[in-house]
Amino acid sequence: MNAGDTAWVLASAALVLLMTPGLAFFYGGMTRAKSVLNMMMMSFGAIALVGVLWVLFGYSMSFGTDAFGGLVGNLAKFGLHGVLSTGKDMPLTGTIPELAFVGFQAVFAIITVALISGSIADRAKFGSWMVFAALFSVLVYFPVAHWVFDANKDASGNFIGGWLNQLGVIDFAGGTAVHINAGAAGLALALVLGKRNGFGKDPNHRPHNLPFVMLGAGLLWFGWFGFNAGSALAANGTAAFAWINTLVAPCAATLGWLIVEKIRDGHATSLGAASGAVAGLVAITPACAAVSPLWAIILGVLAGAVCALAVGLKYRFGYDDSLDVVGVHMVGGIVGTLFIGLAASPGAPSAGTGLFYGGGFDLLGKQALGAFTVLGYSFVVSLLIGLAIKATIGFRVTTEAEEAGIDIAIHAETAYSSAASGGNGFHPLGGKAASEEISRFNADDLLTPSTKAGKVSS
Amino acid sequence: MKLITAIVRPEKLDSIREGLESYGVQGLTVSSASGYGQQRGYTEVYRGAEYSVDLLPKARIEVLATDEQTDDILDVIITTANTGRAGDGKVWTVDVHEAIRVRTGERGAAAI
Numbered sequence: 428m429n430a431g432d433t434a435w436v437l438a439s440a441a442l443v444l445l446m447t448p449g450l451a452f453f454y455g456g457m458t459r460a461k462s463v464l465n466m467m468m469m470s471f472g473a474i475a476l477v478g479v480l481w482v483l484f485g486y487s488m489s490f491g492t493d494a495f496g497g498l499v500g501n502l503a504k505f506g507l508h509g510v511l512s513t514g515k516d517m518p519l520t521g522t523i524p525e526l527a528f529v530g531f532q533a534v535f536a537i538i539t540v541a542l543i544s545g546s547i548a549d550r551a552k553f554g555s556w557m558v559f560a561a562l563f564s565v566l567v568y569f570p571v572a573h574w575v576f577d578a579n580k581d582a583s584g585n586f587i588g589g590w591l592n593q594l595g596v597i598d599f600a601g602g603t604a605v606h607i608n609a610g611a612a613g614l615a616l617a618l619v620l621g622k623r624n625g626f627g628k629d630p631n632h633r634p635h636n637l638p639f640v641m642l643g644a645g646l647l648w649f650g651w652f653g654f655n656a657g658s659a660l661a662a663n664g665t666a667a668f669a670w671i672n673t674l675v676a677p678c679a680a681t682l683g684w685l686i687v688e689k690i691r692d693g694h695a696t697s698l699g700a701a702s703g704a705v706a707g708l709v710a711i712t713p714a715c716a717a718v719s720p721l722w723a724i725i726l727g728v729l730a731g732a733v734c735a736l737a738v739g740l741k742y743r744f745g746y747d748d749s750l751d752v753v754g755v756h757m758v759g760g761i762v763g764t765l766f767i768g769l770a771a772s773p774g775a776p777s778a779g780t781g782l783f784y785g786g787g788f789d790l791l792g793k794q795a796l797g798a799f800t801v802l803g804y805s806f807v808v809s810l811l812i813g814l815a816i817k818a819t820i821g822f823r824v825t826t827e828a829e830e831a832g833i834d835i836a837i838h839a840e841t842a843y844s845s846a847a848s849g850g851n852g853f854h855p856l857g858g859k860a861a862s863e864e865i866s867r868f869n870a871d872d873l874l875t876p877s878t879k880a881g882k883v884s885s
Numbered sequence: 886m887k888l889i890t891a892i893v894r895p896e897k898l899d900s901i902r903e904g905l906e907s908y909g910v911q912g913l914t915v916s917s918a919s920g921y922g923q924q925r926g927y928t929e930v931y932r933g934a935e936y937s938v939d940l941l942p943k944a945r946i947e948v949l950a951t952d953e954q955t956d957d958i959l960d961v962i963i964t965t966a967n968t969g970r971a972g973d974g975k976v977w978t979v980d981v982h983e984a985i986r987v988r989t990g991e992r993g994a995a996a997i
């Protein structure tokens with residue numbers, strides 16, 4: 428075991444966990460004031476749920492011994508069985524305790540699920556979201572993480588990991604497993620839930636708090652250094668290589684997005700700067716150990732410009748991917764994953780040879796296979812899960828609840844005091860009183876304060 | 886007596902109030918308002934999607950004045966609220982039949 432490597436990976440894991448609350452701010456600021464809490468709760472819900480699932484059996488399904496042709500791990504490490512020793516017999520992943528690797532990969536599973544929630548802002552039942560999050564984790568993320576990230580070999584050196592990993596698809600930190608995966612699932616859910624009332628018309632759908640968005644983007648970027656540089660699983664040159672690319676690609680992407688905005692809309696916007704940074708981070712994620720910083724700049728500009736154009740697709744095709752999970756994560760992930768096939772340098776840590784370095788179309792083909800296999804699998808399975816939830820417990824709140832605000836309707840809370848003024852009493856909740864209080868405190872009261880006042884006076 | 890109502894830019898509220906105080910106005914009522922005039926609203930752009938915002942934030946000022954004061958007060962408001970750009974607002978007056986100071990019961994000009 429190497430203490431320096433372990434320290435870096437544990438710190439990186441904490442950095443990556445911070446990305447999900449950062450995402451909550453990033454997404455929360457883009458929603459309306461009356462649904463910001465629900466948006467943030469979907470991220471916090473993902474942390475709580477996926478964290479538990481991961482320790483129970485998610486790690487085993489993703490990184491346990493391969494159970495079936497590189498498609499999924501077995502359940503031999505249920506409850507982290509066999510990896511808990513901290514003594515001399517402590518199992519290692521490379522030079523770090525396997526437990527540190529368990530933690531580092533846990534936060535990847537968490538943020539992948541949280542990313543999806545951006546496509547269903549303002550209108551999803553929280554319970555249905557949690558059911559989706561659980562099923563998506565088990566049926567999509569855990570297997571796909573196995574396909575992409577598991578590079579295990581048995582005692583005699585035979586490969587027993589995931590099939591995409593064995594094929595030689597390069598995805599250093601999760602362009603396919605995290606971003607294309609989440610983006611495709613987001614597209615599926617946007618189709619299952621349908622458009623928000625007033626989508627594309629109601630001016631009140633504009634972001635309610637852009638400083639939140641900027642704060643969230645900043646926290647995401649900060650955490651992303653752990654995401655990418657931590658994926659080296661060591662405090663070494665590869666980590667530094669990935670770190671530099673994680674700095675420069677988002678910088679370039681921010682410029683790319685802003686230039687497109689300035690030309691197309693006449694203004695360089697703060698939402699554009701935040702979005703551009705995230706688009707660049709998404710694109711460099713798979714490529715951060717495969718391309719030189721000069722190529723990372725080109726990738727960044729490309730991703731910023733392409734994603735800035737891609738977010739308009741939802742208006743053209745009429746699906747309400749509310750916060751652009753598809754336009755930023757799926758498209759950005761595809762751009763970054765395919766770019767490896769073009770610009771991967773044999774001298775870089777990932778040691779692939781792209782088209783520009785004389786590698787021909789071999790790597791590009793593999794990258795395309797990886798990207799579109801994950802995209803297709805995630806989309807189809809997520810669509811089926813979403814439709815099953817819609818047909819059974821329902822996925823969408825009522826029109827009345829959506830208009831009144833999903834925060835008050837689902838969570839019995841409001842983010843800002845101005846959203847619910849007045850009131851006629853305070854009662855500490857508990858037991859029977861709690862359910863009575865919540866049923867009495869319904870959104871209709873907020874909609875018609877004048878009617879309510881009339882009743883009191885008459 | 887007149888009731889003077891002015892719909893003005895919120896950012897001009899302080900200078901209007903200073904102007905009215907130096908003229909000698911004793912009290913006024915201010916409330917938040919939103920609306921639009923000839924210039925309509927403006928356009929915001931989010932990720933390439935344009936939202937037109939028609940209802941702009943405005944401040945509504947109400948001042949009670951005697952008939953003699955009215956023209957002067959209107960001048961003060963118009964001068965201090967003016968920027969020369971569209972959206973400066975509007976001022977109007979209406980006749981007031983009676984004004985009563987609640988605390989003392991004084992009526993008419995004495996209540997102003």
